[in-house]
Amino acid sequence: MNFKLAVIGHASSVEEIEEIVKHKFTNMDVFKIECNHDEEVEHAVSELKKIINQCNGILYTRKEPYKLLSSRIEHNVTVRYADIDTSNFIHSLLRASHHFGVDITRVSVDTLDYASIIRAYKSLGIPLESISPQIVPIDTNSSQFVQRAQSEHIKNVQSGLSEVCTTNIRQVSEYLTDHNIPCVLIAPSAETYIYEIRRILLSHNQRKLNENNIACVSISVSPRDNFYVFHHTVLQEVLDLNKIAEAIAIFAQKVDAALITVSQVEFILMCNSSNLEITTENFARIDILTSVYTNTAHVLSIGIGYGDTTKIAKANAVVGMHQAKLEGGNRAYVVYSPDDMLGPIEPNETNSRKPNIFDTQLEQIAETSGLSVNTVFKIDCLVKQKNKRNFTSIELAKEIGVSVRTANRIIVKLEQCGYIVEVSRHVISERGRPTRVVKVLF
Numbered sequence: 001m002n003f004k005l006a007v008i009g010h011a012s013s014v015e016e017i018e019e020i021v022k023h024k025f026t027n028m029d030v031f032k033i034e035c036n037h038d039e040e041v042e043h044a045v046s047e048l049k050k051i052i053n054q055c056n057g058i059l060y061t062r063k064e065p066y067k068l069l070s071s072r073i074e075h076n077v078t079v080r081y082a083d084i085d086t087s088n089f090i091h092s093l094l095r096a097s098h099h100f101g102v103d104i105t106r107v108s109v110d111t112l113d114y115a116s117i118i119r120a121y122k123s124l125g126i127p128l129e130s131i132s133p134q135i136v137p138i139d140t141n142s143s144q145f146v147q148r149a150q151s152e153h154i155k156n157v158q159s160g161l162s163e164v165c166t167t168n169i170r171q172v173s174e175y176l177t178d179h180n181i182p183c184v185l186i187a188p189s190a191e192t193y194i195y196e197i198r199r200i201l202l203s204h205n206q207r208k209l210n211e212n213n214i215a216c217v218s219i220s221v222s223p224r225d226n227f228y229v230f231h232h233t234v235l236q237e238v239l240d241l242n243k244i245a246e247a248i249a250i251f252a253q254k255v256d257a258a259l260i261t262v263s264q265v266e267f268i269l270m271c272n273s274s275n276l277e278i279t280t281e282n283f284a285r286i287d288i289l290t291s292v293y294t295n296t297a298h299v300l301s302i303g304i305g306y307g308d309t310t311k312i313a314k315a316n317a318v319v320g321m322h323q324a325k326l327e328g329g330n331r332a333y334v335v336y337s338p339d340d341m342l343g344p345i346e347p348n349e350t351n352s353r354k355p356n357i358f359d360t361q362l363e364q365i366a367e368t369s370g371l372s373v374n375t376v377f378k379i380d381c382l383v384k385q386k387n388k389r390n391f392t393s394i395e396l397a398k399e400i401g402v403s404v405r406t407a408n409r410i411i412v413k414l415e416q417c418g419y420i421v422e423v424s425r426h427v428i429s430e431r432g433r434p435t436r437v438v439k440v441l442f
Contacts, residue, residue: 002027005197006030006051007032017193031051055077058078084188089117109136111138217269218266219248219268244300247288255276288300302333303324304334304335317335411438418441422437422438423438
């Protein structure tokens with residue numbers, strides 16, 4: 001019997017993967033599901049529901065469609081997505097230089113984070129002080145995120161901040177190209193697709209050999225200590241929950257798990273116990289506990305349940321999760337049966353130290369500039385949420401909830417200490433004075 005693979009994503013990428021399967025794999029049938037933009041998500045979900053019980057594995061052409069659909073449908077088979085990395089971005093920069101002859105230090109880029117972009121420029125030997133990337137945030141949780149990305153890219157080019165756009169979203173690439181905006185698609189290589197398909201095949205074979213070794217992971221997210229009593233901000237909460245959801249999705253991929261998003265703060269993963277044990281080194285390193293504790297103001301309560309059936313494994317996982325939650329979270333319990341429980345499993349490197357609400361660097365910036373740590377914290381949250389560093393004074397005022405005059409005073413104080421620099425001036429209207437565009441350096 002042929003292996004049945006569902007491929008979901010933009011039509012061009014789906015066609016590319018179908019050709020790869022024809023030439024590189026035998027005894028494999030491809031079910032193609034197109035999802036060319038966010039308006040087609042519900043249709044893609046409907047199509048996947050029709051065939052999911054016939055599939056042996058699912059491959060998403062990018063992380064974005066995976067994140068969009070994984071919260072709307074339960075995957076009961078192995079799922080992978082093709083990701084991009086620094087090398088793909090470097091390739092896009094070289095193509096931009098060759099095809100358009102543009103200054104690649106002034107690029108508008110989405111999907112990648114600031115650290116990955118910096119690594120790319122470093123590897124090319126380009127001095128960091130000469131680069132000015134404009135990062136376009138991609139938030140799949142917001143409606144019309146594709147159209148927003150298109151608008152941000154166009155704005156960056158038309159304002160003179162960027163000379164070329166690089167995007168991971170094929171629809172954005174096609175739209176910008178049709179509107180004569182220099183653009184290069186950041187795409188996974190054929191080797192990446194082949195690698196992910198092989199991972200799906202391997203995981204499927206392992207599941208067949210270990211059909212009775214089912215593991216369920218129940219995850220609950222909760223605030224840490226009294227953070228929200230004294231320092232709660234809506235911006236921080238949204239930022240944290242988005243970070244955690246993405247971290248859990250990545251963890252699910254690592255253990256080849258089916259991910260079920262119950263709510264913003266509750267998740268269920270179904271996987272093969274062997275995969276889970278290998279990834280966590282037999283539960284000695286549950287790294288997601290450490291990363292969420294370190295990078296957010298939340299903790300995870302994790303229950304890992306075993307059982308001969310999915311129902312039993314899930315029930316045991318919920319028992320373990322509730323036990324971890326009763327003890328304050330940031331720990332896990334492994335439950336083989338109601339009378340056989342292992343734990344608590346804690347990340348020793350975090351529990352041994354007292355958590356800090358504000359990063360030490362932010363406290364230093366506040367002290368040096370004479371601003372309140374809360375103001376610096378808001379700007380830091382803004383940079384991380386928007387995934388960009390350049391703002392006009394008007395944008396900054398609106399986002400942190402102050403007047404433009406106050407925003408300008410904040411900019412001056414940070415500029416005097418070297419934490420903000422002016423990168424250009426933006427003319428909003430013919431009669432108005434140019435608005436400063438500044439770059440946040442922390």
